[in-house]
Structure formats: C-alpha cells, structure tokens
Amino acid sequence: MNASFPIDPASSDAVDRVLFVDDDPAMRESNQQTLELAGFRVETAASAAEALERVPADFAGIVVTDVRMPVVDGLALFRRLRERDPDLPVILITGHGDVEMAVAAMHEGAYDFLAKPYPAERLATGARNALDKRRLVLDNRRLKRLARDAGESLPLIGETPAMQRLRKTLSHLASADVDVLVLGETGAGKEVVAQALHAWGARHAQPFVGLNCGALPDTVIESELFGHEAGAFTGAQRRRVGRIEHSSGGTLFLDEIESMPLAAQIKLLRVLETREVSPLGTNEVRPVDLRVVAATKTDLSDPAQRGQFRADLFHRLNVVTVRIPPLRERRDDIPLLFSYFVSRAAARFKIDPPAITPAVRQHLRSHAWPGNVRELMHYAERVVLGVEETAPEAPETEATLPQRLERYEADLIREALARHQGDIKATLQTLGIPRKTFYDKLQRHGIDRSEYLTPPTR
Structure with a gap:
C-alpha cells in the first residue's frame, strides 16, 4: 500500500487472516502450513459450528472451507456466512463430483472453488485475491462510518495532527471574540474555518455575513460594505444597509481581502479601529458590534507579496493568523474526506454510493490536488455520477x-x-x-x- 494513503491497523493492513475449515486433521495441518508459508495468518476450524463462532462482524479475513463435512457441510456454512455478511469471500474446496454444485454456489455469491487435488500455489493465489477484495470492502465500510460519524456538524474533517491542532485552535479562538486572519490556498476551506469560528462562539445565534472582495467591482464594494442612503449616488434610489452593519452582533467574513480596493481599505481600517460605520450619503455614525474574519491566499506579512494592500490594515487584521494546511500536506485525510463527499453527493443525487475502486484509490494517492478540498469534493461528485475517468492521468504516467x-x-x-x-x-x-x-x-x-x-x- 502506498505510504501516503495508510489505513488504520484495524482495517487493510490487518486483513490477512484465513480461516481454513475441514473436519480432516491432516488436511487442516497441511493447508495451514501451505498458507503460512505464503505469508498468511491462518486459523483452523474442525466444523461449521466452530467456524461460525470465529467469524465476527467485519471479519478481517476470508474463509476457505471443504464442502464434504458432517452435520453442517461447507455449502450450508457458506450460506450461513453469506446471511451474516454478503461481502465475505468464501472459497469452497470440492471433489470432482461436486464441481457442478460449486459452480452453482458461485452464482449464489461464493468467491471461488478449488477442485481436489489442487496445487499449493492455486490455494495461495486464490486466498490472496480474496483478501484483496475483502480489504477493499472493509476499507470502504470504515471510511463510510467515519464520514457518517463526522456529519455536517463537524467541519474541517481530518484526523492528521495538523487538522487536530487546527480544530483545537479554532475552538479556543471561537470564544475569544478577536479578529482573525485566515491564510490558505484556493479551495483549502477558508470559509469553513470562518463558519466554525462563528458557530462555535457566542455569536452563533447572530448573522454570519460573507463578502468576496475579489468578486465585486471597485464602484460597488464600498456600498456593499458600508451601505448607503437614498440619493447617495446616481441609481441609489433606496437606503441600503451595508454588510458591516448587517453583521453587527455576528461575524463579518471578508474573503480574498487582498483584492480589496485601496479606498475601501482606508475606510475599513477606520471601522476596525472605531467599531463605527458611516454609510455613504450621511454624516451619521453608527456603532457596530463587530467581529471580522478575513481570508487571503497571499502571505500579507511579506511586503513583496502584499502589493498595494495597506500594511496598517494587515497589522490591524492580524490579531491572530490561522493557517490552513493544503491537502498535499495532509494526504492521510484524503480517504476520509473523499468518502464524506461521496456519501453527501450520493444522498444529494439520490443514488447509491459507488465502491471505491483501485483506480479511484490510485488517483487519490497520486494526484497533487492543487484545488485542495474543493477539487476533491468535485471529483467525488463526478465519481458518484459515473462521469469521471479513473485511468491514471497523464502527468502521473509521464x-x-x-x-x-x-x-x-x-x-x-x-x-x-x-x-x-x-x-x-x-x-x-x-x-x-x-x-x-x-x-x-x-x-x-x-x-x-x-x-x-x-x-x-x-
């Protein structure tokens, strides 16, 4: 397994168990030795009843059973196991006279059958292939459970140390009621961080008001931020409450703050210093109970990157800076995030979530994810809809x-x-x-x- 895509010890890395079932002690001992030499962890059972006791839910392995056994034969055992877990691979061992019956069992869902006498390598290869399938099934189940447990109420999904530390930092800052500057690449989840600060703090019952400073022309952004009175400028027929005033008591989220025009920067600095706003077209000063969370993909502490962004505004916003790690720095979180997005997309499109195939896994492991979490989310949606090409992409093959x-x-x-x-x-x-x-x-x-x-x- 690729080192950048580990699964916890309770799942894929531990899926190497083979339960060999046969009432003949010599057959059990011989096949156990064969499988152990091939690198498998082997348990044996002398009867179907004993085997059923040894196969719990989410059994981290497979079952190989002889068909001809007293009391409960191998075919009946297979059907009992299938009722317990339809995805558990069961390999049947048959005599020549039972081949037709074994083929019929494969139509019912048996993974494979071995006709006596069979070479040791045939047994090892069959077990290895069955375990690969079992590993995939258990990984999919685990990821779906984790994604379901994360739920919509828990943003910033991830179990890497970086994400644990980020969530802990946000929980402390949420109640501190200070202005925060969020630094992160495109698609890394800057607005999710802002919403977490709002939702986890005392302001959660008040408005969360967002504005993308890079999405509005210079002629509009001041009116959007500060508001205006009727007649303040041509076309201003009605009074408009600005985003700053509307967010009073709650949280004002300013995305792409580095794109804010210089004139608006000067006015915003004044608002941050006085906690007062003056709408366009009036001399009235209105107090605001303001908390600002600003987000940027540019390191504003670096004068070379800051450009025309005012240094004094940066220092005023930079009470606390929170950096969101890009997805490439927390690759161990990719399986959980992907599974969460798959589950959410499947519910949204009202279709069953697909299995995570080896081709999809390869893409998750090897892709650089320059678009970060947003790119991963859209990829998951395409996989759910069945419109994503899962062959290795050109940059990887080249x-x-x-x-x-x-x-x-x-x-x-x-x-x-x-x-x-x-x-x-x-x-x-x-x-x-x-x-x-x-x-x-x-x-x-x-x-x-x-x-x-x-x-x-x-």
Missing part, C-alpha cells in the same frame, strides 16, 4: 523515474512522521538516515515537521 522516486521518498517521510507524531528520534530510526540528511530532505520536499506534532492535552 513522470520520469527520478520524479516518481522523489514523490515516493516524500510519501515515506510523511508516513514516518505521522506514525511517530513528529518525533525526530523515532522517525530517524524508522527511516535509517542521518539527522542532517533528514532535515535536508524536509526542506527539499517542503515538509513541515510541526504539522505532525500531536497537540498537547489539557
């Missing part, structure tokens, strides 16, 4: 061998950091490289070790 090795090396480093929660000593032991080499590779791959540190508990 990558050179050094590029692929670099990508794989970065994945291994991220996986080791995640496994050891950012602990340097343990990570170095796992990777087997010197400390200086490790830090050189972090810099080359753009990996931030702090993203993998587990937040302290209080």
